[in-house]
Amino acid sequence: MTELTGEHFIGAKRRKSADKFYAANPALNEAIEPAISQATADDVECAAMAAADAAEAYERIGADRRAQFLDAISEHILGLGETLLQRAHEETGLPLARLEGERGRTVGQLKLMAAEARDGVWMSLRVDPALPDRKPAPRSDLRMRKKALGPVAIFGASNFPLAFSVAGGDAASALAAGCPIVVKAHPAHPGVSELIATAIIRAAEETGMPEGVFSLLQGNTHEAGQALVADPRIKAVGFTGSRQGGLALMKIAAARETPIPVYAEMSAINPVILLPGALKERAPDLGQAFVASLTLGAGQFCTNPGLVIALAGPELDAFAAAAEAAIDETAQQVMLTSSICESYKSGVEALTSQDGIAAHLPAPASARNCCAPALFRTTAARFAGNHALQKEVFGPASVIVACETHEEIAALLTKLEGQLTISIHCTEDDASRAAALLPLMEEKAGRIVANGWPTGVEVCHAMVHGGPFPATSDGRTTSVGTLSIERFVRPICYQDFPAQLLPPVLRDDMLPAAPHRHDGKWRF
Amino acid sequence: MTELTGEHFIGAKRRKSADKFYAANPALNEAIEPAISQATADDVECAAMAAADAAEAYERIGADRRAQFLDAISEHILGLGETLLQRAHEETGLPLARLEGERGRTVGQLKLMAAEARDGVWMSLRVDPALPDRKPAPRSDLRMRKKALGPVAIFGASNFPLAFSVAGGDAASALAAGCPIVVKAHPAHPGVSELIATAIIRAAEETGMPEGVFSLLQGNTHEAGQALVADPRIKAVGFTGSRQGGLALMKIAAARETPIPVYAEMSAINPVILLPGALKERAPDLGQAFVASLTLGAGQFCTNPGLVIALAGPELDAFAAAAEAAIDETAQQVMLTSSICESYKSGVEALTSQDGIAAHLPAPASARNCCAPALFRTTAARFAGNHALQKEVFGPASVIVACETHEEIAALLTKLEGQLTISIHCTEDDASRAAALLPLMEEKAGRIVANGWPTGVEVCHAMVHGGPFPATSDGRTTSVGTLSIERFVRPICYQDFPAQLLPPVLRDDMLPAAPHRHDGKWRF
Structure with a gap:
C-alpha cells in the first residue's frame, strides 16, 4: 500500500x-486527505x-x-x-x-x-x-x-x-x-x-x-x-x-x-447523421443506442454525440421518442467535479432558454454533483442562425436538428467547425446520399463512423483521435x-558521417535489424 | 516559343x-518587357x-x-x-x-x-x-x-x-x-x-x-x-x-x-566547425573549399556557410590565409536583385563597423548589382556578446570565430539559433571531440555534415532541408x-465503413496493391 x-x-x-x-470527492462534496x-x-x-x-x-x-x-x-x-x-x-x-x-x-x-x-x-x-x-x-x-x-x-x-x-x-x-x-x-x-x-x-x-x-x-x-x-x-x-x-x-x-x-x-460536438433508410429501418433502436452513447460516463467523453442531424418526419419523431424514453430511464450519474456539474447545468439552462428549441428534461438529478441527461430539438434554420446552439455542453446533452431537405443537411455540415468524429447511419438505400456527404465528413473530422456511435476510442494502429481545428490544435x-x-519526433539528416559518429540505428551493421528505406526501396 | x-x-x-x-535585369538595371x-x-x-x-x-x-x-x-x-x-x-x-x-x-x-x-x-x-x-x-x-x-x-x-x-x-x-x-x-x-x-x-x-x-x-x-x-x-x-x-x-x-x-x-548561418586534427592535416585545402562553398551562386544559397568556428592558433591562421587568398581570386558576381545587393552591402558594412572584428574585403565589385565576398574574424567572446555578429548576411559573407578552448566551441553552439545545417571537419584524432559536439549539432540543425560543406542539397529520400526555428517555422x-x-496530409480513420463508401485505396480488393499495415504488421 x-x-x-x-x-x-x-x-x-x-x-x-x-x-x-485538497482533492474533492464529488459524490460527497468533501475534501480528501492529504493536502496537495x-x-x-x-x-x-x-x-x-x-x-x-x-x-x-x-x-x-x-x-x-x-x-x-x-x-x-x-x-x-x-x-x-x-x-x-x-x-x-x-x-x-x-x-x-x-x-x-x-x-x-x-x-x-x-x-x-x-x-x-x-x-x-x-x-x-x-x-x-x-x-x-x-x-x-x-x-x-x-x-x-x-x-x-x-x-x-x-x-x-x-x-x-x-x-x-x-x-x-x-x-x-x-x-x-x-x-x-x-x-x-x-x-x-x-x-x-x-x-x-x-x-x-x-x-x-x-x-x-x-x-x-x-x-x-x-x-x-x-x-x-x-x-x-x-x-x-x-x-x-x-x-x-x-x-x-x-x-x-x-x-x-x-x-x-x-x-x-x-x-x-x-472540444467537439461529434455530429451524428441519420439518413432516411436507416431511420425507416430502425428508428427506435437508434434512439436507444444513441442515449447509451450519450450517457456513457455521464456524457463526459470527448467523443460524446452532442448533435443529431436528420430529415424531419415521423421516423425522426420515432427516434426522438425512443431516445426520450431511454433518457427517462437513465439513472442519474455523478460528474467529475462540482464545477463541471455546475457548467453542465448552466449549459443546459442556456440551451433551454433559446428561442425555437424544445427541451426534453427528465426530473433534475437530486444527488450531489449529479446530472440528468438533456435532449433538445430544433430546426436546421434555427440551428444555423444561432451559434449558442452549436456550443459544446460537456455532459449528457444533445441537440436533434430536423432538416427539411438533404441540401439542408449538407449545408449544416459545411458550416460546422472541425470535429473529432462524425457518424452516419445509413442502409444500402442511402448509399448515394452517404457518398455525397462523405467528402464533407472527411473534411470536418478525424474519424468517421458508419452505423455506429462515436464513444469508444479503440487503441490501435488505425485510430485517429484528432481532427481539424478547433477539435484539436493540429489536425x-x-x-x-x-x-x-x-x-514527438523530427527528422535529421546525416551527411557523410563516419560510422562511429552515426547514431547506432543508422550504422551499416545495425540497419538490417530495423525497417528502413534504402535508396528509396523499403527493407523489412 | x-x-x-x-x-x-x-x-x-x-x-x-x-x-x-516590370521585371528587372539585375546585370543591366533595366526593366524587362512585358508589363506584369x-x-x-x-x-x-x-x-x-x-x-x-x-x-x-x-x-x-x-x-x-x-x-x-x-x-x-x-x-x-x-x-x-x-x-x-x-x-x-x-x-x-x-x-x-x-x-x-x-x-x-x-x-x-x-x-x-x-x-x-x-x-x-x-x-x-x-x-x-x-x-x-x-x-x-x-x-x-x-x-x-x-x-x-x-x-x-x-x-x-x-x-x-x-x-x-x-x-x-x-x-x-x-x-x-x-x-x-x-x-x-x-x-x-x-x-x-x-x-x-x-x-x-x-x-x-x-x-x-x-x-x-x-x-x-x-x-x-x-x-x-x-x-x-x-x-x-x-x-x-x-x-x-x-x-x-x-x-x-x-x-x-x-x-x-x-x-x-x-x-x-x-534563414540560417549554417555554422562550420573545424576541429584541430582536420585543421592540422589540411588547413589550406579547407580554406579554399570553404570559399568555393561560400561564393557559390554569389552566396545566395539558404545553406551558405556564414559562420566558421575553430580553436585560435596558427592552423586557423593558415585556413584564414588560404580563404582570403581564394576570396581575392573570386570574380565578382551579379546578385539576384538590386535590393538584395543593397542589403548585402549594408550587411557587410554593418559587420565591418563592429568592435573587435577584422574584415578582409577585396576590392569592391564594380559592375552593376555585383558583390565581392567578405570574410570577417573575431573571437568567441566578442561573438557571444554581440548579436549583430550572428545575423545572417544574405550573400558571400562569413565570420570566422576563434575560440580559446573546446568548451568555448560548445558554449557557442549552445547559444546559436536553430539552423538548416551544421558542418564539422574532423579526423580520427578528433573523434571524441566530434562525438561530444554531436548532440548539440543534432539539437540545432536539420542536416549535419561531416567533412563537407553545406551548399548542395541533394534531392533524395534521406534529405532534410529544414531545421529548428528560426531556420524554419516547423522543425x-x-x-x-x-x-x-x-x-500536406492528415490522417483520417474510417470506422466500420461499407466497402462502397471507403476510399478505393482502403478497400480489401485494392489494399494488396499498396504498402500498408495490417493489424500492426507491415505488408509490402
Whole structure:
C-alpha cells in the first residue's frame, strides 16, 4: 500500500511546496486527505531542468530499452491494485467497473506503445548511399532518422484519470519516442496522479532510466502549467481539455522566443447523421443506442454525440421518442467535479432558454454533483442562425436538428467547425446520399463512423483521435493509437558521417535489424 | 516559343489586373518587357476559389494519375527549352550553366515526387480488422489513410527561380499529396514564373486534371500574398524566403479563425566547425573549399556557410590565409536583385563597423548589382556578446570565430539559433571531440555534415532541408526530398465503413496493391 504525500516528483525526488490544496470527492462534496502541494515557479523550473538534463541520455538509450520502461510502468500500475481504483473512485466519482476497464486500456496502451517503439518504422530510417562516380556531381552518403524532440509538457485530463492522464496516451507516446516528460497533474485527481507517478518512478529505477525522464507537478491554478509551456527547455506540449485551456496554451507556445508545437485535444460536438433508410429501418433502436452513447460516463467523453442531424418526419419523431424514453430511464450519474456539474447545468439552462428549441428534461438529478441527461430539438434554420446552439455542453446533452431537405443537411455540415468524429447511419438505400456527404465528413473530422456511435476510442494502429481545428490544435495528428508517436519526433539528416559518429540505428551493421528505406526501396 | 503576357492564371484562364510592374535585369538595371499584372484581392479570391473547387476531384483522382501529371510537368518544362533559360538569366543574373543545372534538378524533383506519390507509403494505410468476438467488447473494423489537406498557397523564392519556385519542391510535394496549389510568383522572376505556369497548365490539360488544380498570381507587393494566406479556403502554406517574410505569414496563419500550418524556410548561418586534427592535416585545402562553398551562386544559397568556428592558433591562421587568398581570386558576381545587393552591402558594412572584428574585403565589385565576398574574424567572446555578429548576411559573407578552448566551441553552439545545417571537419584524432559536439549539432540543425560543406542539397529520400526555428517555422519537416510530402496530409480513420463508401485505396480488393499495415504488421 502506497502512502500518499501530496508532493511533486522532480525526477525521483519528492518535493513539497508551502501552498496546498485538497482533492474533492464529488459524490460527497468533501475534501480528501492529504493536502496537495501547489507547484511554484521554482518547482516548474526544477522539473524542466531535470527533463532537459535527462533528454540526451534517454534518447540515446534506444527504443528497446524505452519499451522495457513502458512495459514496466504498466506492470507497476497493475501492482497498485485496489488502492489505485479506490482512490480514483473517490476523486472522480466514476464507477469502479469503469475505472477497472480504463486501467486495462491504459496498461494496454503502454504495451502497444512499447511495441511501437520496438517496431521502429516511426524513425523513418533512410539511407541514400554515396554515388562517388555520378556525373555531373557525385552524391554524398545521406542517412535520415527521426529523433525525439526533447522534453514534453503533458497535462492530465479530468475525464480519463488513467487513460488520458499521468501515464495516458500523451505520456506513452512521448516516452516511446524518447522524450522525457513533465506532467502537470489534473487537480481533480491528484492522488491518482501521485500513485501513477510512483509506478513510473519505480519502473524508471528498475529499468535504469536516467533520472529526470519523468517529473510530476501538482497544482490547481493555471500558473504552473503556463510557466511550464513557456519554459525554454520544453519542446512540445500534450493537452486534453477545454477549448479555452487549449487556446491559452497555444498562445503561450506561439509567443515564445522559440515557438513549440502544441497538441491540444479541445472540444467537439461529434455530429451524428441519420439518413432516411436507416431511420425507416430502425428508428427506435437508434434512439436507444444513441442515449447509451450519450450517457456513457455521464456524457463526459470527448467523443460524446452532442448533435443529431436528420430529415424531419415521423421516423425522426420515432427516434426522438425512443431516445426520450431511454433518457427517462437513465439513472442519474455523478460528474467529475462540482464545477463541471455546475457548467453542465448552466449549459443546459442556456440551451433551454433559446428561442425555437424544445427541451426534453427528465426530473433534475437530486444527488450531489449529479446530472440528468438533456435532449433538445430544433430546426436546421434555427440551428444555423444561432451559434449558442452549436456550443459544446460537456455532459449528457444533445441537440436533434430536423432538416427539411438533404441540401439542408449538407449545408449544416459545411458550416460546422472541425470535429473529432462524425457518424452516419445509413442502409444500402442511402448509399448515394452517404457518398455525397462523405467528402464533407472527411473534411470536418478525424474519424468517421458508419452505423455506429462515436464513444469508444479503440487503441490501435488505425485510430485517429484528432481532427481539424478547433477539435484539436493540429489536425495532422492523433493523440490515440500508434500514429501518436509521430508528434514527438523530427527528422535529421546525416551527411557523410563516419560510422562511429552515426547514431547506432543508422550504422551499416545495425540497419538490417530495423525497417528502413534504402535508396528509396523499403527493407523489412 | 511562348509569348509572355504578364497575366495571372486562374486555373487555365489568363487574367490581367489594371496595376502593373516590370521585371528587372539585375546585370543591366533595366526593366524587362512585358508589363506584369499586380494581383488584386479579387484575383486572390478567384484563385483560392478555383483551388477549393478542384480540391475534391484532384484528391480522388488518385496518386497514379497525379504522378502522370507531375511527370508531364517535367516534360513540358524541358519543352520550354532555351526560352526558359534565357529569360531566367535575364531576370536573375544567374549564369546559364547554373540555370541549366537547376532545371535538371527541378525536373528530377518532379519525377522523384511522382514516384513517391506512386510508392504510397506516405498515405500510412492501416487496417485493424474487426474482432466481433473479442471480450469484453468487440472491435470495429478500423482503417486509416492520410489524405491531402486541401488548397496550398506557395511562395516562389528569389534564389532558385526554378527549383524553389513555381514548380519547385513545395509545389511538387503538395501536388503529389493531392493538394491544388495557388502560387504567388516571386516578383524578381515573373517571366520565368509565367513560362513554368504554361508548362503546368499544359500538363494539367494533357493529363485531364481538374481546372483550378493550379493558379498563378503575380505581384510585387505583400498584399496579395498576405490575403492568400488569410483566405479561408487555403489549408497550408509553403514559403522559402526571409525571416521577416516567414514570420509575417506565420502570424497571419495563426490569427485566422481556423489556423493553418505554415512551412516557412527562413534563414540560417549554417555554422562550420573545424576541429584541430582536420585543421592540422589540411588547413589550406579547407580554406579554399570553404570559399568555393561560400561564393557559390554569389552566396545566395539558404545553406551558405556564414559562420566558421575553430580553436585560435596558427592552423586557423593558415585556413584564414588560404580563404582570403581564394576570396581575392573570386570574380565578382551579379546578385539576384538590386535590393538584395543593397542589403548585402549594408550587411557587410554593418559587420565591418563592429568592435573587435577584422574584415578582409577585396576590392569592391564594380559592375552593376555585383558583390565581392567578405570574410570577417573575431573571437568567441566578442561573438557571444554581440548579436549583430550572428545575423545572417544574405550573400558571400562569413565570420570566422576563434575560440580559446573546446568548451568555448560548445558554449557557442549552445547559444546559436536553430539552423538548416551544421558542418564539422574532423579526423580520427578528433573523434571524441566530434562525438561530444554531436548532440548539440543534432539539437540545432536539420542536416549535419561531416567533412563537407553545406551548399548542395541533394534531392533524395534521406534529405532534410529544414531545421529548428528560426531556420524554419516547423522543425518537424523538410522542404526538399521525398519526406516533404508529409507536410500536406492528415490522417483520417474510417470506422466500420461499407466497402462502397471507403476510399478505393482502403478497400480489401485494392489494399494488396499498396504498402500498408495490417493489424500492426507491415505488408509490402
